[in-house]
Amino acid sequence: MARYQSTSPSEESRKKTPTKSKPKFSGRVHILGSGNMGVFIAHALRTRDSPPPVSLLLHNWGMYEAFMQRKKRIAITYDGLDDIQKGFDIEVNTGPNNKSGKWYQMPPLYGQKYYEDGTKIAEEDMAEPELTREPIDCLIVTCKSQFAFIGLRALFHRITPDTTILFLQNGLGVVERVNELLYNDRGWHPHYMQAVLSHRMDKKDAYAVKFLQTGAISLAPAATQAISKIPAEEDTNWPPTMKYLTRLFTLTPPLVATASTTTDVLQSQLEKLAVRCVIDPLTAINDCKNGELLHSYSSTRIMRLLLFEISSVITALPELQGVPGIDDRFSANRLLRLVTQTLHRNSGNTSPMVHDVRLRKSTEVEFFNGYIVRRGQEVGITCTMNYMIKHLVHSKKTINRRAEDAQIPIDTGDDEGIYLTGKHEEVENDELGIEDEYV
Structure with missing residues (x-):
């Protein structure tokens, strides 16, 4: 049966991309969006026995200060009990209206005066934020549709032809808009996936979510209007980052995620x-x-x-x-x-x-x-x-x-x-x- 072709770049377009020494795949997951979905996914990934490194992308200092007030923790409330996770890395955008591509990696102790045991932190141990240009392997976009393009524009210089971007929003048309405005004349674009989520949650506070009802997440490569006659089971075009992100979701129990077909997700x-x-x-x-x-x-x-x-x-x-x-x-x-x-x-x-x-x-x-x-x-x-x-x-x-x-x-x-x-x-x-x- 014919299925719809994913938006992965063709071999021809990838050949047009300047060849550079390929950086080692880090396995790090970046999350853009601090609403219920972003907080829930970040928390779920950290519950794994061997959690991947997770970086939260915050678009202003106010969001970082709110995260500091939560003691750099994320809480999900299940049946009245808080499940708290920590160990998240933080990157903050300092540009006006998210137009700048300057992202700063926040040191673990930045903004703190004492360790968790009450010991005072020595001045020489308090590092300053560092400008980061680290390429992004896997990016999960959970912010509202109208903010997705603005956020991706600020990350433009860190996205490569090997990057996989997973869009998880209620609106549609974001992928087409991003392609048209950011990658239309570049001869390549990152790999795109889309997902639909049916879990029910309610926001309690910044980085604190009350879980109401278990649903599921279905994810698949994003679709174009082109038709591919390659059967799904014979399609070997999935890049390593897309395979990695799919396995990460499907093997994380709280997400209740399944890999589906492009048509079913659409x-x-x-x-x-x-x-x-x-x-x-x-x-x-x-x-x-x-x-x-x-x-x-x-x-x-x-x-x-x-x-x-x-x-x-x-x-x-x-x-x-x-x-x-x-x-x-x-x-x-x-x-x-x-x-x-x-x-x-x-x-x-x-x-x-x-x-x-x-x-x-x-x-x-x-x-x-x-x-x-x-x-x-x-x-x-x-x-x-x-x-x-x-x-x-x-x-x-x-x-x-x-x-x-x-x-x-x-x-x-x-x-x-x-x-x-x-x-x-x-x-x-x-x-x-x-x-x-x-x-």
């Missing part, structure tokens, strides 16, 4: 995306909890219209043509049942997009509804509802920002101040490298 991602395309933007626009959507007739009408478009786009995607049962799995009625079940199960929760809009932060809507709009254009389907919802979220956030900005006068030396204004939405899309070409 279907799970699209199923999850369809639900998030409805719940997140509608709760953000209405500034409400998930369950409140069930009590609004108008909201249920909007849900149906959104899902009709989403269903039409997904079932028309070229990479899913020929997959058995695709029309039934992604029918609008089945997707509506999934949305309704999710709303009932999490009725008292508030979606992440609501929090982002309230705090005037950028949202994942470009990688939720925006992804559906862009893929719809590719297959000739006009997604009017998803396009409108996407811009309503942008509008809501911009209005909130302007309302806050209007309360902050700037002293210009005159008797009357001026007030902060700005095209926040345009700046955000420029950072993401997204052009809105919808007509």
Whole structure:
């Protein structure tokens, strides 16, 4: 059976890459993202009998200070009991808005005055942070979709053709965006994997997570729209770093991870995306909890219209043509049942997009509804509802920002101040490298 080709560079493109002395494979795992998923994965890897070296990539000093306050430990709460792990290495980015590629390796004793036993640390033993340019072998990206490109841009000089990057996000389209903006003219790109996670967790504090329900992680090479006729069992193109990362995940019990096919992971991602395309933007626009959507007739009408478009786009995607049962799995009625079940199960929760809009932060809507709009254009389907919802979220956030900005006068030396204004939405899309070409 044909399967979809991974995004691993071809032999021809790899030959174009300048030949250098190949550094020894370190086995180190770098994690970009300190949310629930990143914290959970970092903690799980350290529970192994022979844990790999794990480096947490923190994008500012504030995150490092928060980690110091936790005594450089990560805690996962299972059934009311804290499971604490330590031994993580830390790298901090010092550039403004993560645009700098300067990462500093933090010494184990940096910022401490005493050892754990209370003994005072001698001044000569307190090393200073060192600039690191160490190539990255395995990178796990768990930050939100809108921040993934910015983070990878800061790591650009440390990523090689042998690097494997595992994307673990709710949104889709990140791999294409990274390839287009960072590697389009270089003749090579790193190896990409994607994963979907169904564990349920809740954040307690910085680097502290409450584990709610066991799920699973499925991972596979990321897909392109090209078709490979090589059977999966005969595919020998997996690079060492991809094999290593896959084995690391599947042999770490707390992760409950399995290596799956590219098509299966993509279907799970699209199923999850369809639900998030409805719940997140509608709760953000209405500034409400998930369950409140069930009590609004108008909201249920909007849900149906959104899902009709989403269903039409997904079932028309070229990479899913020929997959058995695709029309039934992604029918609008089945997707509506999934949305309704999710709303009932999490009725008292508030979606992440609501929090982002309230705090005037950028949202994942470009990688939720925006992804559906862009893929719809590719297959000739006009997604009017998803396009409108996407811009309503942008509008809501911009209005909130302007309302806050209007309360902050700037002293210009005159008797009357001026007030902060700005095209926040345009700046955000420029950072993401997204052009809105919808007509």
